[in-house]
Amino acid sequence: MRFRFKQQHLLLxxxxxxxGILLGLLLLAxxxxxxxxxxxxxxxxxxxxxxxxxxxxxxxxxxxxxxxDTEGVSHIVYQETNFSSLHRVYYRHNRTGSWSIPLQLSGxxxxxxxxxxIAVDGRISIDVVYGSNxxxxxRRSTDAGRTWQPEQQVTDHASFQPxxxxxxxxxxxxxxxxxxxxxxxxxxxxxxxxxxxxxxTEPIRVGxxxxxxxxxxxxxxxxxxxxNQRVLHLxxxxxxxxxxxxxxxxxxxxxxxxxxxxxxxxxLTAYSAAKPHxxxxxxxxxxxxxxxxxxxxxxxxxxxxxxxxxxxxxxGRAVGTQxxxxxxxxAIARTPSxxxxxxxxxxxxxxxxxxxxxxxxxxxxxxxxGEEQIVFDAPGLSAEPxxxxxxxxxxxxxxxxNTGRLRIFTSWYDLAAPEPxxxxxxxxxxxxxxxxxxxxxxxxxxxENLITAPLVNLQFTLLSGNADRYRLSNDGxxxxxxxxxxxxxxVTGWPIAEAPTAACTTHTIYxxxxxxxxxxxxxxxxxxxxxxxxxxxxxLVRNPYLSSNAVLPDDxxxxxxxxxxxxxxxxxxxxxxxxxxxxxxxxxxAEVAFETLTLxxxxxxxxxxxxxxxxxxVNPTDGAYQVEVGITDGSGQTQSYGTDGSLTIIRxxxxxxxxxxxxxxxxxxxxxxxxxxxxxVQLRMQGVAITDNLYGQQPDEPYPFWGLFVxxxxxxxxxTDTVALRNLTWLALPVTNATLDDGRYVFHVSWSLLSxxxxxxxxTGAYCVYARVLDGAGNPSTTVLQSNRITxxxxxxxxxxxxPLVRR
Numbered sequence: 001m002r003f004r005f006k007q008q009h010l011l012l013x014x015x016x017x018x019x020g021i022l023l024g025l026l027l028l029a030x031x032x033x034x035x036x037x038x039x040x041x042x043x044x045x046x047x048x049x050x051x052x053x054x055x056x057x058x059x060x061x062x063x064x065x066x067x068x069d070t071e072g073v074s075h076i077v078y079q080e081t082n083f084s085s086l087h088r089v090y091y092r093h094n095r096t097g098s099w100s101i102p103l104q105l106s107g108x109x110x111x112x113x114x115x116x117x118i119a120v121d122g123r124i125s126i127d128v129v130y131g132s133n134x135x136x137x138x139r140r141s142t143d144a145g146r147t148w149q150p151e152q153q154v155t156d157h158a159s160f161q162p163x164x165x166x167x168x169x170x171x172x173x174x175x176x177x178x179x180x181x182x183x184x185x186x187x188x189x190x191x192x193x194x195x196x197x198x199x200x201t202e203p204i205r206v207g208x209x210x211x212x213x214x215x216x217x218x219x220x221x222x223x224x225x226x227x228n229q230r231v232l233h234l235x236x237x238x239x240x241x242x243x244x245x246x247x248x249x250x251x252x253x254x255x256x257x258x259x260x261x262x263x264x265x266x267x268l269t270a271y272s273a274a275k276p277h278x279x280x281x282x283x284x285x286x287x288x289x290x291x292x293x294x295x296x297x298x299x300x301x302x303x304x305x306x307x308x309x310x311x312x313x314x315x316g317r318a319v320g321t322q323x324x325x326x327x328x329x330x331a332i333a334r335t336p337s338x339x340x341x342x343x344x345x346x347x348x349x350x351x352x353x354x355x356x357x358x359x360x361x362x363x364x365x366x367x368x369x370g371e372e373q374i375v376f377d378a379p380g381l382s383a384e385p386x387x388x389x390x391x392x393x394x395x396x397x398x399x400x401x402n403t404g405r406l407r408i409f410t411s412w413y414d415l416a417a418p419e420p421x422x423x424x425x426x427x428x429x430x431x432x433x434x435x436x437x438x439x440x441x442x443x444x445x446x447x448e449n450l451i452t453a454p455l456v457n458l459q460f461t462l463l464s465g466n467a468d469r470y471r472l473s474n475d476g477x478x479x480x481x482x483x484x485x486x487x488x489x490x491v492t493g494w495p496i497a498e499a500p501t502a503a504c505t506t507h508t509i510y511x512x513x514x515x516x517x518x519x520x521x522x523x524x525x526x527x528x529x530x531x532x533x534x535x536x537x538x539x540l541v542r543n544p545y546l547s548s549n550a551v552l553p554d555d556x557x558x559x560x561x562x563x564x565x566x567x568x569x570x571x572x573x574x575x576x577x578x579x580x581x582x583x584x585x586x587x588x589x590a591e592v593a594f595e596t597l598t599l600x601x602x603x604x605x606x607x608x609x610x611x612x613x614x615x616x617x618v619n620p621t622d623g624a625y626q627v628e629v630g631i632t633d634g635s636g637q638t639q640s641y642g643t644d645g646s647l648t649i650i651r652x653x654x655x656x657x658x659x660x661x662x663x664x665x666x667x668x669x670x671x672x673x674x675x676x677x678x679x680x681v682q683l684r685m686q687g688v689a690i691t692d693n694l695y696g697q698q699p700d701e702p703y704p705f706w707g708l709f710v711x712x713x714x715x716x717x718x719x720t721d722t723v724a725l726r727n728l729t730w731l732a733l734p735v736t737n738a739t740l741d742d743g744r745y746v747f748h749v750s751w752s753l754l755s756x757x758x759x760x761x762x763x764t765g766a767y768c769v770y771a772r773v774l775d776g777a778g779n780p781s782t783t784v785l786q787s788n789r790i791t792x793x794x795x796x797x798x799x800x801x802x803x804p805l806v807r808r
Contacts, residue, residue, distance in 0.1 A: 359413070
């Protein structure tokens with residue numbers, strides 16, 4: 001177990017000042033040596049692994065902390081920040097051999113996380129504490145990080161740089177820097193609080209015999225003395241004020257609190273001291289490192305040891321780079337077998353715009369230290385190292401800024417140890433009183449906390465004590481009757497509240513177990529989940545040549561046809577498909593499968609898919625085709641669409657047939673003249689016979705044609721000039737008002753003489769209009785009709801929209 005505490009220097013708070021002052025002081029020339037000892041070799045029994053990046057390159061991540069539990073699992077916390085309005089605390093573990101998905105523990109304004117772990121009666125607890133400009137917060141997991149209890153507010157004032165230690169009775173103890181005002185004065189003092197029963201004790205100030213104005217960088221651990229009494233140890237940096245201080249005034253204090261006694265103080269190091277880190281053997285030995293500015297070094301991690309539960313401390317000895325360059329921060333860890341590691345950030349090999357991560361080891365309680373080993377040859381500035389020791393080795397963690405973003409990295413030092421065993425923590429003699437039962441409660445057959453039916457199955461796993469009955473609640477107020485707990489702990493068919501009408505909302509199940517023999521009831525356990533009743537999506541299949549489609553076929557720009565038409569038709573072997581997740585789709589779309597194509601991942605961004613899809617038939621003929629689509633959502637549920645024939649596309653590649661007299665197409669102005677001062681005209685079609693092979697045969701298709709394909713021309717080429725006609729800009733117009741007269745159609749549409757023409761062509765003079773008929777698939781007739789000439793006069797009018805005049 002390792003406990004550490006760091007300066008929060010990235011937020012606008014009083015602690016901002018401390019870092020700048022401290023870094024300046026560490027660069028001061030030294031005056032009095034503390035003491036230096038030669039480094040003796042320590043046999044290397046392992047190697048550092050290749051570094052592994054744990055956080056994204058798109059955000060800044062800082063303040064890493066790490067512990068290793070008795071099963072050898074590493075647990076980390078860190079702060080993700082934008083250095084202004086967003087500061088979140090995240091947690092990860094490597095229980096499965098790879099790192100878990102980051103779990104956000106805090107709100108958006110929390111920082112300076114610290115983590116601690118302990119194993120009591122086989123139950124592994126993980127505690128995390130973090131500060132803010134208004135409060136101190138705490139969260140606990142009693143099942144080695146698998147589930148987390150709700151966040152607790154510990155203080156009602158600004159709380160910075162917390163440290164936490166869990167003792168061998170699973171009681172958490174927190175030290176932190178209190179900010180804000182007290183009795184009208186600005187303070188940055190060290191305070192302590194602990195959880196007694198269900199409530200946190202009133203915070204008390206540590207070190208009340210002498211008060212410095214600037215304090216921080218708290219770390220904690222605990223031990224047991226010869227009388228088996230718990231002793232808490234709290235170290236922090238202190239200086240008289242914010243202004244320049246004599247280096248001899250900047251100290252690291254070591255406080256100890258035996259049992260229920262008061263805090264007593266020792267001075268650990270008294271010359272430009274900072275960044276303490278501490279561990280213990282949980283008996284009598286305490287080990288610490290602190291950055292110290294001492295001749296002949298600039299800034300160096302010094303090692304200190306107490307063998308009498310912190311009553312006295314050894315003289316410090318340098319364990320860092322032992323050069324004239326700066327070592328920025330050092331951290332210390334211990335394995336259960338007694339091996340010590342100091343990991344530190346240093347820039348002693350290259351220029352000051354690059355700092356690497358190094359380590360030394362000791363196998364004799366710090367009496368001698370091995371050769372310096374490089375952990376990370378940093379591409380940039382590496383800082384904020386932390387380290388934890390476990391049965392199998394050491395886990396180092398730090399941040400680096402090489403990409404312009406601060407990212408968290410880790411490396412593992414493998415000791416090739418046997419299978420981990422629970423650490424034998426000393427403690428009081430076990431009581432014979434029965435303990436309250438505790439359990440782990442999980443959903444069965446679910447994925448990512450989603451449930452897919454209004455009835456759920458729950459698995460109770462007993463963690464401690466005995467339990468033979470259980471009860472459940474959907475609201476924490478109305479409980480079911482106590483029932484016999486099945487021997488395998490599996491409870492089936494519990495109905496969740498409001499499941500049929502509450503898709504995509506978070507639900508909570510509350511549970512308790514009882515030891516009926518001892519009449520003991522467990523604490524209340526909660527389980528949050530989202531109800532996902534099934535795939536909720538909309539599937540559209542339509543004409544691939546509609547200009548409103550997000551995607552068009554490759555030949556859309558070159559094919560002889562319209563970019564408009566009936567939605568239910570296609571003139572090629574493709575159709576346009578749109579799949580959209582509806583608001584009731586809680587887990588998102590994971591897979592969309594057409595007959596000829598299956599799409600996953602990035603193709604389904606934001607729950608929307610728009611594609612041109614090929615028909616499943618080989619060498620299809622004209623006619624109707626039924627499209628079927630299978631969709632799988634993020635919770636593994638599936639749904640088929642189109643099996644009822646609702647998704648149908650008609651392939652039609654044959655052009656409609658048009659016969660008409662040469663004067664069938666007439667262009668006139670609104671007053672019936674062929675001379676106009678308005679660009680808007682009427683196209684009148686009469687005496688035309690139109691047939692089509694497919695269009696017009698469905699109930700909603702009143703004519704065998706969909707509309708007109710229309711183009712304007714200034715030079716009025718004849719309809720036999722196919723090259724000239726092909727170069728015109730053809731636009732589609734729907735026809736909705738046609739009537740039959742002796743087997744021939746009569747209709748009219750509005751049209752602009754300027755449509756499709758360039759700005760140079762939009763002048764006064766003669767215009768001709770050309771038209772072909774279109775079927776629903778956008779196939780134009782081969783027959784082209786040419787209109788009469790119509791003349792646009794000088795000063796012609798264009799359509800305009802007049803808005804009301806608003807005066808203020």
